[in-house]
Amino acid sequence: MGYCLYDAYGYISDLASNYGLELMSAYATRTTKEPQVKKFFKKGCVPITQELIAGLKAIHCPDKDIADTIYNLVNLLAKCDTVAIISDGTDVVSPELTIHRGTHEIGGSCVELCSNSGNTRLIIDLGLPLVNADMSPFDWGTHRKSTLPQLLTKKILPSVDGLYENDKPAITAVLLSHAHIDHYGLLRFVHSDIPLYMSVGTKSLAEVSNVFLNTNVKLDMVKTFEMWQPFQIGEFAVTPYLMDHSAPDAAAFLIEADGQRIFYTGDFRGHGRKGILLERLTKDPPHHINYLIMEGSMLGRDEGLYPDETSVEQALHDYILSQKGLSYIFTSSQNLDRLVSIYRAARHSGKTLVIDLYTAFVLDKLSVISPVIPQFDWKGVRVLYSYYHAQKLADLDKALLYKYKSAKIELEEICDAPNDKVLLAKDSRYFRGIITKLKDSSKAIAIFSMWHGYLERSNLGQFLESNGIPITEIHTSGHAYVNQLRSMVDALKPRWIIPIHTFHPEKFRDMFPNVIQLNDGETISLC
Numbered sequence: 354m355g356y357c358l359y360d361a362y363g364y365i366s367d368l369a370s371n372y373g374l375e376l377m378s379a380y381a382t383r384t385t386k387e388p389q390v391k392k393f394f395k396k397g398c399v400p401i402t403q404e405l406i407a408g409l410k411a412i413h414c415p416d417k418d419i420a421d422t423i424y425n426l427v428n429l430l431a432k433c434d435t436v437a438i439i440s441d442g443t444d445v446v447s448p449e450l451t452i453h454r455g456t457h458e459i460g461g462s463c464v465e466l467c468s469n470s471g472n473t474r475l476i477i478d479l480g481l482p483l484v485n486a487d488m489s490p491f492d493w494g495t496h497r498k499s500t501l502p503q504l505l506t507k508k509i510l511p512s513v514d515g516l517y518e519n520d521k522p523a524i525t526a527v528l529l530s531h532a533h534i535d536h537y538g539l540l541r542f543v544h545s546d547i548p549l550y551m552s553v554g555t556k557s558l559a560e561v562s563n564v565f566l567n568t569n570v571k572l573d574m575v576k577t578f579e580m581w582q583p584f585q586i587g588e589f590a591v592t593p594y595l596m597d598h599s600a601p602d603a604a605a606f607l608i609e610a611d612g613q614r615i616f617y618t619g620d621f622r623g624h625g626r627k628g629i630l631l632e633r634l635t636k637d638p639p640h641h642i643n644y645l646i647m648e649g650s651m652l653g654r655d656e657g658l659y660p661d662e663t664s665v666e667q668a669l670h671d672y673i674l675s676q677k678g679l680s681y682i683f684t685s686s687q688n689l690d691r692l693v694s695i696y697r698a699a700r701h702s703g704k705t706l707v708i709d710l711y712t713a714f715v716l717d718k719l720s721v722i723s724p725v726i727p728q729f730d731w732k733g734v735r736v737l738y739s740y741y742h743a744q745k746l747a748d749l750d751k752a753l754l755y756k757y758k759s760a761k762i763e764l765e766e767i768c769d770a771p772n773d774k775v776l777l778a779k780d781s782r783y784f785r786g787i788i789t790k791l792k793d794s795s796k797a798i799a800i801f802s803m804w805h806g807y808l809e810r811s812n813l814g815q816f817l818e819s820n821g822i823p824i825t826e827i828h829t830s831g832h833a834y835v836n837q838l839r840s841m842v843d844a845l846k847p848r849w850i851i852p853i854h855t856f857h858p859e860k861f862r863d864m865f866p867n868v869i870q871l872n873d874g875e876t877i878s879l880c
């Protein structure tokens with residue numbers, strides 16, 4: 354989409370009533386089901402086609418002013434590759450949307466909504482990219498020492514005026530959907546006067562990541578929200594919806610402003626432990642959604658061997674149970690659904706789950722969102738202390754080291770009885786050291802329980818193989834399958850769908866007739 358047209362002075366309406374209105378009216382009725390777009394020049398959105406432009410060109414008018422208007426209008430419409438938004442001459446009140454990044458990629462999401470008055474500017478998510486411009490994997494490590502202006506020049510930070518520490522603050526707030534690095538990894542650069550809104554679980558994970566992953570989020574500016582409880586950010590009314598995703602306490606947002614209702618899905622799915630949430634949302638959806646900004650990570654991706662988290666837990670259980678040696682499971686310590694599956698699979702196999710201090714801290718922090726999240730002091734859970742993790746935790750609060758001590762396990766204990774242990778592992782120097790050290794004491798196996806792409810990007814597979822450890826993949830995606838995207842659209846019945854968080858925005862058009870495909874940095878009026 355290139356342009357939005359406002360007929361603020363009624364000039365185009367006059368033109369229409371004198372010349373060609375019938376033609377345009379018939380055209381508009383044919384091309385849209387929107388009842389309010391009964392006439393071409395009535396406020397609404399109309400797909401732009403060559404037929405429409407030809408219709409306008411066919412109007413011959415002796416009045417030079419009107420002829421000029423037709424000429425200008427045709428030129429403007431020719432630049433609108435998808436949609437023009439045309440008013441009937443009344444004053445149009447509309448917020449503006451800019452997707453600074455995420456229209457053509459997974460990761461690095463950054464969305465801006467600006468109220469009609471311009472007094473409220475809201476940023477939703479501010480993530481690290483996952484790919485470079487040439488689609489190679491993005492490596493934050495190579496940019497870590499860059500200054501803020503350098504990061505802006507390199508386009509790692511999206512260009513948003515009034516957002517960052519080096520600018521005069523002009524953003525009302527940053528709203529975070531969930532604690533995945535591709536949604537909040539650049540939060541550290543936000544001006545310290547700008548409030549950050551997030552769920553309680555997201556805040557807990559941000560605290561953990563500050564300690565262990567150097568994410569440096571300024572937590573004193575955090576305001577937490579409750580799911581399904583509306584709150585106000587300037588002129589925007591925001592209602593968060595708890596979503597099923599591989600990050601716990603993830604939110605979608607209904608945002609209302611200037612008579613528009615916008616639903617931002619964030620990342621979601623319907624096949625995790627909280628799959629019921631998608632079911633509930635689609636049974637009792639928010640109504641009258643004008644714009645649905647929806648993720649499409651799975652478009653163009655294989656759905657994988659395991660359809661849901663239940664089948665993952667079963668497969669983990671069966672595989673672990675059949676092993677005579679130590680089982681390594683490689684997963685993210687912040688994927689709560691998976692940690693629960695692993696815990697349950699280990700318990701039902703009669704084996705002890707060994708977690709590291711970082712994971713123990715994650716689970717401890719997340720206990721605020723639910724009392725049924727496995728903890729370090731639950732039966733069948735032990736904690737492995739590494740020097741690095743212990744140091745990080747001690748820097749935060751030494752008492753935590755003593756807190757988890759009752760569950761501490763030494764490497765020798767694993768070495769003595771490896772067959773009844775399941776060890777949660779990471780692809781790190783520390784864990785590679787353990788694997789090398791224990792390789793003769795156990796006929797170990799490894800399970801890779803994360804997105805396949807991470808395995809492709811590393812040499813973990815070769816490393817394990819060289820140590821005689823076979824690797825199996827057991828995983829299900831954190832993102833919505835195509836049928837789940839469809840059920841979201843069927844339920845919310847949005848007027849327009851805007852793709853985000855996808856490498857294939859064009860595939861939305863194969864599925865839905867009412868798609869507005871944007872480019873990064875492009876601003877449209879939502880009316």
Ligand SMILES: [Zn+2]
Nearest residue numbers: 531533600620
């Ligand atoms: Zn995510």
